Amino acid sequence: MQPMTSRPAGALNGRCTVPGDKSISHRALMLGASAVGQTTVHGLLEAEDVLSTATALRHLGADITCREGVWVIEGRGVGGLREPDQVLDLGNAGTGARLLIGLVASHPFTTFFTGDASLRGRPMRRIIAPLQRMGATFCTRSGERLPLAVNGSQQPLPISYTLPVASAQVKSAILLCALNAPGETTVVEPLPSRDHSERLLRHFGATISTEDLADGSRRISLVGEPELTGRRIDVPADISSAAFPLVAAAIVPGSSVQICGVGINPLRTGLLTSLSEMGASIRLDHQREAGGEPVADLAIDAQPLRGITVPAERVPAMVDEFPVLAAAAACATGVTRMLGLGELRVKESDRLAAVAAGLNACGVAVDMGDDWLAITGCGGPPPGGGHVAVHLDHRIAMAFLTLGMASRAAVSVDDGAPIATSFPDFAALMNGLGAQIGPRVAG
């Protein structure tokens, strides 16, 4: 455990670059390993989650090296992975685990998966159900959780599958499995979720189409057994990491911060919409494209914020940003209601419960239902002073350290170690802008 404290900060100022997108980094490694020839990845997120995926892919036979910051993958071609001779430990990485389980489910061998206490508690039924229909069989511990073994299918079948919840992880697990199945696999998602897998599959040469349906759902169809060809991939900065300096600058009076080269895929920008509705002043400068994804420099100046209602339809576009939006809501005037948050209960922690408990500890009034939060803002600096339990969840740690910058008294977290899963330089980067984050001194 690494307890950390964030003391009230003066205005934050400066330019920064946050690390590469985690979702794209996992996918770049997996598709590189499934392609023929060499893939180079520039800007890969070098954090624990993605490094776990790289290690797992090496055990599956891919040759992955890093030369002067550029990651080089010698792929094995679609269906070309080999049986690992040890258990694949994905640590805290839900995306790494679920997508890799999909990838190996169409390979005719057995793979064992495990992870840390957080990942071992997360539901896997959501990927097991469709992958069984594609021919894989599973042996899991109770509750269909990790550790589990996947017996990959000898003759994978294409399927048509409607997702019960909008989940890019489940969609991607099916698409990765479908790469090695003959014929067309179709996934329908109730609301569009992040489409990095689709964009990257197209980039590697797969035939994949998407169609928006009249009821708001989206259908994705992938033709199996493509010849994927090694490519260059440029990973944009992660908007889910940019979220922390962005909200910090929004809530610490007098701040003005620019964040360079951030991915602004429209299926990821719900936080920008919500903060703008709250009255934040955010500019998207130098909009451009990098590696098949839209990118911009974000510029934000602190402004007084007001409470809003975040509708359930926006959840997929900001599913990881609710903890840090809660920090903004705590500083706003009036109530912020966040609806349709059921999925937050099965993230790295039960984020609904963790956010509510943390806000309570910091003197912020909050009501919680099964799938909603209502936060009564303090109309300025919240009292703070709380000691917040992180439950192995990097985003809970970073959200409450962000809240500490704008509070009247320091906020501490019981464990900052999980921050290394997605944003190892978080404290240094925030301190470079003017934050005061450091180890918690006992007493």
Ligand code: S3P
């Ligand atoms: C991710 C999808 C989301 C998100 C996770 C990353 C991805 O999960 O919470 O951090 O890379 O596909 P769900 O698909 O389960 O909503």
